[in-house]
Amino acid sequence: MAEYNRVSECVGLITLRNPPVNALSAAVRQGIVDTVERALSDPNVKSVVICGQNGIFCGGADIKEFGSKMTGPPLIPMIHAIESANKPVVAAIEGSALGGGLELALGCHYRIAHSKARLGLPEVSLGLLPAAGGSQRLPRLIGVPAALNLITTGRHVTAAEALQLGIVDQVTDHNTVDAAVKFALSVAGRSLDPRRISTHPCPQQPDLDALFEEVMQKVRQSARGAIAPIACVQAVRAAATLPYAQGMERERELMATLFTSGQARALQYCFFAERAVGRWRMPSGARWDTSKPRPVHKAAVIGLGTMGRGITVALAQTGLSVIAVETQEKQLMEAKQAISGMLERGAKRRGVAPALDRVIYSQNIQAVADVDLVIEAVFEDIALKTKVFQQLSAVCKPGTLLCTNTSALDVDQLASETPNPELVVGMHFFAPAHVMKLLEVVYGPRSSPQAVATAMQLGKKMGKASVAVGNCRGFVGNRMLKPYIEEAFFLLEEGATPELVDQALEEFGFSMGVFRMSDLSGLDVGWRVRKGDGLVEPGTASGRSARIRQGRRYSPLGDLLCEEGRFGQKTGRGWYQYDKPGSRVARSDPWLHSFLGAYRAQHGLVARRIDHQEVLERCLYALINEGFHILDDGIAAGPEDIDVIYVSGYGWPRHRGGPMFYANMVGLAKVLERLEHYQQLHPEVPHLQPSSLLRRLVASGSPPIHKWGEVIKKLHSQL
Numbered sequence: 092m093a094e095y096n097r098v099s100e101c102v103g104l105i106t107l108r109n110p111p112v113n114a115l116s117a118a119v120r121q122g123i124v125d126t127v128e129r130a131l132s133d134p135n136v137k138s139v140v141i142c143g144q145n146g147i148f149c150g151g152a153d154i155k156e157f158g159s160k161m162t163g164p165p166l167i168p169m170i171h172a173i174e175s176a177n178k179p180v181v182a183a184i185e186g187s188a189l190g191g192g193l194e195l196a197l198g199c200h201y202r203i204a205h206s207k208a209r210l211g212l213p214e215v216s217l218g219l220l221p222a223a224g225g226s227q228r229l230p231r232l233i234g235v236p237a238a239l240n241l242i243t244t245g246r247h248v249t250a251a252e253a254l255q256l257g258i259v260d261q262v263t264d265h266n267t268v269d270a271a272v273k274f275a276l277s278v279a280g281r282s283l284d285p286r287r288i289s290t291h292p293c294p295q296q297p298d299l300d301a302l303f304e305e306v307m308q309k310v311r312q313s314a315r316g317a318i319a320p321i322a323c324v325q326a327v328r329a330a331a332t333l334p335y336a337q338g339m340e341r342e343r344e345l346m347a348t349l350f351t352s353g354q355a356r357a358l359q360y361c362f363f364a365e366r367a368v369g370r371w372r373m374p375s376g377a378r379w380d381t382s383k384p385r386p387v388h389k390a391a392v393i394g395l396g397t398m399g400r401g402i403t404v405a406l407a408q409t410g411l412s413v414i415a416v417e418t419q420e421k422q423l424m425e426a427k428q429a430i431s432g433m434l435e436r437g438a439k440r441r442g443v444a445p446a447l448d449r450v451i452y453s454q455n456i457q458a459v460a461d462v463d464l465v466i467e468a469v470f471e472d473i474a475l476k477t478k479v480f481q482q483l484s485a486v487c488k489p490g491t492l493l494c495t496n497t498s499a500l501d502v503d504q505l506a507s508e509t510p511n512p513e514l515v516v517g518m519h520f521f522a523p524a525h526v527m528k529l530l531e532v533v534y535g536p537r538s539s540p541q542a543v544a545t546a547m548q549l550g551k552k553m554g555k556a557s558v559a560v561g562n563c564r565g566f567v568g569n570r571m572l573k574p575y576i577e578e579a580f581f582l583l584e585e586g587a588t589p590e591l592v593d594q595a596l597e598e599f600g601f602s603m604g605v606f607r608m609s610d611l612s613g614l615d616v617g618w619r620v621r622k623g624d625g626l627v628e629p630g631t632a633s634g635r636s637a638r639i640r641q642g643r644r645y646s647p648l649g650d651l652l653c654e655e656g657r658f659g660q661k662t663g664r665g666w667y668q669y670d671k672p673g674s675r676v677a678r679s680d681p682w683l684h685s686f687l688g689a690y691r692a693q694h695g696l697v698a699r700r701i702d703h704q705e706v707l708e709r710c711l712y713a714l715i716n717e718g719f720h721i722l723d724d725g726i727a728a729g730p731e732d733i734d735v736i737y738v739s740g741y742g743w744p745r746h747r748g749g750p751m752f753y754a755n756m757v758g759l760a761k762v763l764e765r766l767e768h769y770q771q772l773h774p775e776v777p778h779l780q781p782s783s784l785l786r787r788l789v790a791s792g793s794p795p796i797h798k799w800g801e802v803i804k805k806l807h808s809q810l
């Protein structure tokens with residue numbers, strides 16, 4: 092797991108070997124301990140180089156080991172042994188040096204990086220802190236402000252930035268190991284004292300207290316309840332104020348708290364879940380590893396409203412040629428200006444040239460004749476989309492993949508309107524499409540595995556968390572959102588306010604509560620859908636019967652607000668009030684409170700006190716229950732798919748792992764018991780009726796989340 096060679100006669104070369112990222116597993120740590128000892132005891136060796144095989148230095152501690160009893164030599168003494176060595180040790184950094192990998196490099200006396208390497212301490216995103224001395228060495232090396240920034244955000248820096256910050260000593264465009272060996276030869280015999288980072292104090296920093304106070308305040312605000320960023324600040328503070336040994340003790344104490352926390356488990360689960368969703372599978376048995384994607388060089392976007400513009404930008408930024416089609420001349424001109432602006436701003440942020448010439452604009456759908464893939468993003472109307480799909484089928488070259496960006500319509504129905512339904516999939520982007528991480532790739536019963544593979548690969552190239560899901564009303568994300576929003580409406584009827592509901596959800600960690608989110612996305616969106624479903628009636632009827640529609644409890648509150656022209660931020664009024672249309676700062680609205688009072692009186696509802704716990708249980712357990720239905724129906728292949736969708740697209744706090752992971756943490760029996768409790772109180776609400784999968788899981792002893800698949804599989808094989 093660590094190979095030893097002597098090169099250039101007197102350099103001991105240690106190569107970490109643990110594909111794919113040379114993580115510091117027990118065997119690798121043992122290998123390092125053994126090979127370092129060997130190099131230091133060999134009188135012919137004057138200096139040592141540590142590198143990683145296959146172009147990557149080291150991806151850090153082996154995260155998979157965190158879930159089990161740790162064995163093998165611990166990291167901290169291993170790194171100390173390197174730092175205290177009496178021969179210079181040089182880290183040759185190619186690819187990545189992350190987490191424990193960078194901590195290992197910081198224990199070396201010198202660091203040489205390839206120009207394409209990335210370095211960082213991303214432990215915070217796993218709910219941890221750099222606990223192999225990283226929180227103590229990095230501030231000593233680059234100063235407190237820069238170290239705080241890197242450690243609390245977990246961001247990766249380029250080799251160039253690492254050089255500028257002083258993390259590395261040299262950057263090379265050539266063979267990194269050769270450069271490191273040459274460097275190691277040149278420094279052999281030099282005094283190593285100045286190179287032992289742990290022996291230095293942190294560089295002087297004026298107003299240390301004020302700096303930490305300011306950073307702590309910022310971190311608390313953005314952490315949304317996550318504890319690791321706060322522990323990271325505390326650890327760096329220890330580096331700045333305590334001698335090294337005491338700082339290390341503080342680092343250990345803080346790590347011990349984080350290491351066993353539910354948040355660390357949730358964040359590490361998210362890390363693996365994000366990778367697991369790439370290994371998609373369809374109920375037909377088609378899978379990621381047996382389905383070959385088609386190459387996509389040229390794409391087209393039809394319809395340049397908000398979504399179409401964002402999708403065009405996302406595609407162009409990925410390096411594709413894009414034909415952007417909009418039939419209305421005025422809208423085409425406006426879109427061109429908007430897209431160019433977005434591309435220019437994006438390029439400026441990333442320090443690259445804007446991809447303006449990758450986009451060709453046209454009013455004519457014939458222009459897409461030779462593209463490999465089309466994404467339709469016209470208005471959400473089945474007749475219009477059907478017409479577009481029929482035109483595309485006639486115009487496009489054989490084999491072109493036809494994708495719809497619908498968020499609600501039936502992908503299979505659209506597919507059936509084309510001669511090649513196997514080429515049709517949904518690509519459900521989230522607004523703004525060039526920013527939001529999530530992409531639902533929706534397959535119908537006739538979508539070919541190749542079409543799914545192509546859309547998934549394109550999503551990955553665009554940097555999206557791409558999740559393959561089956562075709563149903565609302566797909567996964569919006570289908571689960573429906574009961575969540577309905578429960579929030581019911582809570583208002585029963586006595587809650589939008590402020591109370593939002594506060595409970597935001598304290599839980601959501602970036603926005605349900606009502607602030609509804610104001611942002613527009614109340615008219617749901618109104619249009621409910622109208623289409625025949626649920627909206629004139630708002631004069633009163634009493635309980637007026638609130639039972641299509642045989643189930645219904646709250647017309649959202650419809651009534653829309654009838655008042657209160658569509659949310661865009662009209663300056665919604666569940667909250669805003670200074671002016673388009674303004675973003677939500678303020679409590681006395682009108683809304685008296686409206687709710689009058690509504691309750693009209694319907695004979697008596698307001699009662701509702702606490703945060705009830706808000707969370709009713710909204711979240713209703714959403715989670717729908718997640719179980721989705722698993723049961725085979726719309727999502729596993730709980731990871733649902734969790735990645737919610738964390739990347741719906742503001743679910745990452746440190747709570749996603750709704751299904753959260754249910755697992757709370758305890759499935761508890762979720763079932765609370766759903767049964769609320770169902771008894773509200774028998775006219777079907778979404779509170781516990782799903783049969785949840786019941787089966789509880790009956791099977793509530794297996795851990797990675798074993799749910801066995802219960803689901805058993806259920807499906809019995810059907």
Ligand SMILES: CCCCCCCCCCCCC[C@H](O)CC(=O)SCCNC(=O)CCNC(=O)[C@H](O)C(C)(C)COP(=O)(O)OP(=O)(O)OC[C@H]1O[C@@H](n2cnc3c(N)ncnc32)[C@H](O)[C@@H]1OP(=O)(O)O
Nearest residue numbers: 114150151152153154189190191213221222223347350366
């Ligand atoms: C009782 C109380 C006790 C308390 C005290 C306990 C003390 C414990 C002492 C610990 C000391 C702490 C040490 C250190 O500070 C902690 C860490 O180092 S945590 C790890 C930090 N590193 C990272 O976060 C990097 C994670 N990886 C990545 O970002 C990327 O993988 C990459 C390296 C940039 C490569 O990216 P890609 O090329 O895109 O490849 P993938 O991401 O798809 O990954 C490929 C494959 O590798 C798996 N993998 C990646 N990194 C790790 C890892 N560090 N450990 C294990 N496995 C890893 C990844 O899952 C993929 O596999 P797949 O999931 O697809 O099978």
